[in-house]
Amino acid sequence: MWKSIIDMAIIVQMNLASVDLNLLVAFEALMEERNVTRAGQRVGLAQPSMSSTLTRLRALFADDLFVRSASGMQPTAKALSLARPISDALGQIRGVLAPGSDFEPAKARRRLSIAVTDYGDLVVVPSLVKALRREAPGIDLVVRPIIDAAESVASLERGDVDALIGGHLPGSARVTRHLLFEERFVCIRDAKRAKQDVSLTGEVYTRLPHALFSSAGGDGLPGAIDTMLARHGRKRRTAVTLAHVVAVPFAVAGTDLLATMAERIARRFAAAAGVTVVPLPYDVAAFPIDLIHARRALADPALRWFIELVDRACKSI
Template identity: 35%
Template sequence: MNTPGPEARVAIRAVSRGAPAARYIHPMNIRDVDLNLLVMLDALLRERSVTRAAEAMNITQPAMSNALKRLRKLLGDPILVRTAGGMQPTARAEQLQRPVRNALAQMEAAIAPNRAFDPATAERLFTILITDYAASVLMPHVVAVLETEAPGIALNILSASGDAIGQIERGEADVLVNQFGQLPANFHHQRLWRDRLACLIRSDHPALTAAGGELTLEAFLAQRHILITQTGIGLSRLDEVLADRGLAREISVLTRHYQLPRQLVAESHMIATLPARIARYQARHLGLAVLDPPVELPEFQVGIAWGALDHHDPAHRWLRERIVRIARETLD
């Protein structure tokens, strides 16, 4: 009778615990992987073109095509697919892009440990989780600075979801820009800027005309409202303040998007209450008015948070410190 090998024993133990054995049948051994393929994969995902990736790596196009063929076989995935808009990465490839880029960056840093981080020559992809409000007011400033100071730094800007903390803990994202309540103990954060809520309303709204341009509490409560909520449920701080007074407003539209309300306000009598910075920007383009809410509301803070995994990484530290400085110089 033959004795099961180590891999078979792992599979047997997995089945005995109720876990699926299939995932243990064909384990990938890193010793069987040509690590040069990871460098090729990084180039392909950055350039999204076999020709441009080959030029970036200073190799021939047939050589890069062969590398892509080997990667597809290794990963069991097309990696890049041809679309009307050019070559696009698959979902699997997008999942791999940041881990591969960061793994290569860490390997480079390990080989040359005494070399200081140089933003002018560094090449790296950072994933930023952020609300569209914060992205609208912050990211144009950040991108403008990176374009001159760190042209090799690329940003993957994603909408912050309810699982943002988990994404950072799993290494799927680098930083989160948002308003924070309680963060996990192993997280770090810094304040970026302060803001307050303001009301976005049509300049020719009948309620303003009747009150000489003033938004009274009575008129405010008589209108229909747009509620912006990141979760899609629940009430805002404004509604909590009104509820403390025994009052409530009529909410007709709930949305997670900060850009949509301006169009709704411009074409209706509804009122949107949103951060003043973005309200002022939107009002300029559509002839809308920005007014203080008819109740006193506290300021709120927007911050940047990151996990312990990246806290000591030189490139990560440079980027977040640069974001903090940009925000405080331009927004705070």
């Protein structure tokens, strides 16, 4: 609470009676869109009117705020310092004024959309769908794939999707990251071959050929595993690269291949594929599985409830 008050000090110091709150809404749109025309469309203003609004904002804060560049309207240092307190202030106002603050999930009729990684699709979405059907059967859910993580964040900022779910997702100053849980890496081997070896040592790990999941194709970029091996002066051979993570256990089964993958996915498909889950013979830090949403989402009672639902659904994963 106190931090929010301190953050808003730069605004409160002004004579609020002379400030048109619509200017702050326009500032928020400009900060997120970085484009005068798109920002105007978002707040219901034609391009000339939005340009005039930007002129008023510049006069209000005695700063250029946004400067044209080849990549769009870039915020100045002053604009960046204003972004958080203005967003927080508008969020609180929206929360007070939002209709349906007594949101009733069981009676709600709405369409929500999320974008997820392969991991989120396989591990989080099934539990989320069960919880959604149980608590809010009138809410429809659209699940889209995250192909380009940076573009998905931009899509979230534009309001094209309501949330992103997955691991290793980038962020931005205009979104909020919420930790759902942590995941760790394990190894999988063909079940019959695994029984023949007492343990998977570091030497065996690097000697065996590996199967690798890479949605980008090719060998992908060096990840946490390759970085860790490099620190130990070791390198693995990637014998097979697969475009879908669910294909990895089935490719490993019946072969001499070894694969390193997220534990919850490995255990979900181990029995069906005929592979055994074994510990990774190196220490690799667990990685977070996050839900990312736009800052303005908290002003929407339905989205606040949905974020809480995702969090609760993940408790049983």
